[in-house]
Amino acid sequence: MASIWQRITGKTETRAVTPVIPSRSSTIATPESALTLTAVWRSVQILATTVSNLGIQTKRYATGMEMIIENPAFVNNPSLVVKRREFIYSTVSDLALYGNAFWYKQFDTAGRVVDVMQIPSNQVTVETDGDALNSPKRFVYLNKVYTANQIEHLQLFPRAGWLKGPSPIDTCSQDIVGALDLRDYQANWFSSGGVPTGVLKTGKEISPDDAQTITNTWNTKQATRQIAVLGNGFEYQQIALKPSEALFTEVSSQAVQGIARLFGIPPRKLVTGVDGTSDTYSNLVDEESAFFRETVQAYTRPIQDALSNCLPRGTRVEFMWEDLVLSKSDRLAMWSDAIAAGIVTPEYAANKEGLNV
Numbered sequence: 001m002a003s004i005w006q007r008i009t010g011k012t013e014t015r016a017v018t019p020v021i022p023s024r025s026s027t028i029a030t031p032e033s034a035l036t037l038t039a040v041w042r043s044v045q046i047l048a049t050t051v052s053n054l055g056i057q058t059k060r061y062a063t064g065m066e067m068i069i070e071n072p073a074f075v076n077n078p079s080l081v082v083k084r085r086e087f088i089y090s091t092v093s094d095l096a097l098y099g100n101a102f103w104y105k106q107f108d109t110a111g112r113v114v115d116v117m118q119i120p121s122n123q124v125t126v127e128t129d130g131d132a133l134n135s136p137k138r139f140v141y142l143n144k145v146y147t148a149n150q151i152e153h154l155q156l157f158p159r160a161g162w163l164k165g166p167s168p169i170d171t172c173s174q175d176i177v178g179a180l181d182l183r184d185y186q187a188n189w190f191s192s193g194g195v196p197t198g199v200l201k202t203g204k205e206i207s208p209d210d211a212q213t214i215t216n217t218w219n220t221k222q223a224t225r226q227i228a229v230l231g232n233g234f235e236y237q238q239i240a241l242k243p244s245e246a247l248f249t250e251v252s253s254q255a256v257q258g259i260a261r262l263f264g265i266p267p268r269k270l271v272t273g274v275d276g277t278s279d280t281y282s283n284l285v286d287e288e289s290a291f292f293r294e295t296v297q298a299y300t301r302p303i304q305d306a307l308s309n310c311l312p313r314g315t316r317v318e319f320m321w322e323d324l325v326l327s328k329s330d331r332l333a334m335w336s337d338a339i340a341a342g343i344v345t346p347e348y349a350a351n352k353e354g355l356n357v
Contacts, residue, residue, distance in 0.1 A: 031097035264295030
């Protein structure tokens with residue numbers, strides 16, 4: 001169909017730049033490619049930092065009641081290679097990205113676990129003899145087979161009949177691929193988005209060859225930041241975009257919100273927001289409480305169970321939440337009530353708060 005220019009002048013319109021609609025990329029979402037997104041990187045960092053900074057206490061069931069006991073050396077530092085914070089941090093990172101974490105256990109002569117070493121989740125294969133109910137799991141790492149007694153397998157999202165838990169990145173890959181494509185298209189918007197930076201126009205009629213020659217001359221001058229001389233009635237008009245349009249602010253915010261939903265992170269922590277919501281003290285407290293209860297505990301529970309499995313029967317560990325849930329004044333009030341009731345000693349409370357007495 002002829003354009004308005006053709007119908008009026010009877011001549012063919014020639015454009016120096018032909019807009020091109022970018023094709024869908026062949027990007028594949030993997031944990032490594034997902035980490036190139038700032039929202040994914042930050043989400044994993046928030047989860048791993050929150051859990052790794054929690055204290056751990058040990059409880060033993062005896063004489064019909066459960067009592068808090070001093071942490072064994074293994075609980076204070078499960079790995080002899082890295083510090084406990086780093087060990088927990090990397091475990092949470094693997095759970096968040098791969099949905100699984102694997103610990104290799106080493107025993108002393110009495111059969112007690114004295115050291116655990118995390119092995120890369122993406123390099124471990126889980127096998128059985130075909131009957132998942134009656135045959136034990138085998139774990140293959142670097143072509144070496146390990147038994148279920150040697151490997152502690154942590155899963156973020158256990159599913160019946162699945163040998164490994166599903167990866168959040170693989171399961172929701174379309175959301176990650178969409179965010180990756182948007183990020184790449186946004187980064188290349190001005191260089192390869194098919195949108196010219198400006199228009200050279202004149203009221204006079206010129207041939208296609210002249211148009212191309214003038215365009216090439218203009219581009220050469222601009223590339224070397226030389227003074228441009230316009231003649232023959234030419235005028236340069238820059239194509240200006242609003243910052244929100246050039247940076248795809250709205251759709252980028254939606255992509256970040258999608259990643260926040262995937263990892264269970266409050267959008268506010270990723271410096272974005274949901275329309276129609278407001279930040280009040282009550283809302284923020286409820287949001288933090290829901291984050292600890294519904295998201296962080298999804299990571300602490302498997303780690304608690306795995307550490308407890310490495311201890312003698314009747315002994316278990318649990319993370320201590322008061323540092324995150326309670327403010328400093330609330331914690332002091334809690335310890336004061338506990339001391340008055342005879343539940344703990346002043347020395348114990350001071351030690352837990354890091355106070356020298």
